[in-house]
Amino acid sequence: MNTENQITKTDDKNPFKDMGFIKFWVVSTVFWFFFPVSLALCYLALGSVKTKQLVKALVHDFLQTLFIILAVVSVIIYIVYHYISGMF
Numbered sequence: 001m002n003t004e005n006q007i008t009k010t011d012d013k014n015p016f017k018d019m020g021f022i023k024f025w026v027v028s029t030v031f032w033f034f035f036p037v038s039l040a041l042c043y044l045a046l047g048s049v050k051t052k053q054l055v056k057a058l059v060h061d062f063l064q065t066l067f068i069i070l071a072v073v074s075v076i077i078y079i080v081y082h083y084i085s086g087m088f
Helices: 002-012 021-033 035-046 048-087
Strands: none
Touching: 021 035, 021 048, 035 048
16 A cells, blocks of 8 residues: 555656756657657656657647747737727
8 A cells, every 4th residue: 555655656756847947848859850760669668657748848848839929819810900900
């Protein structure tokens, strides 16, 4: 029973969240460029738990980037609509 708690605690610690910006950017770029092969290699080299953590971190990063882009585009559209539409 104690080993199950230790496994759960190690599963919760995601080493990919502690990476620096540049290092994670390089890892994610290589992962997405070689996606099907990189997923299989990560599974073989890192195991199922670390691969799952990597995919979670990559999806979180993608969704965060998508949200930031959506927010910036929304602000730009608002500014253009608010200031440019008054000229016509």
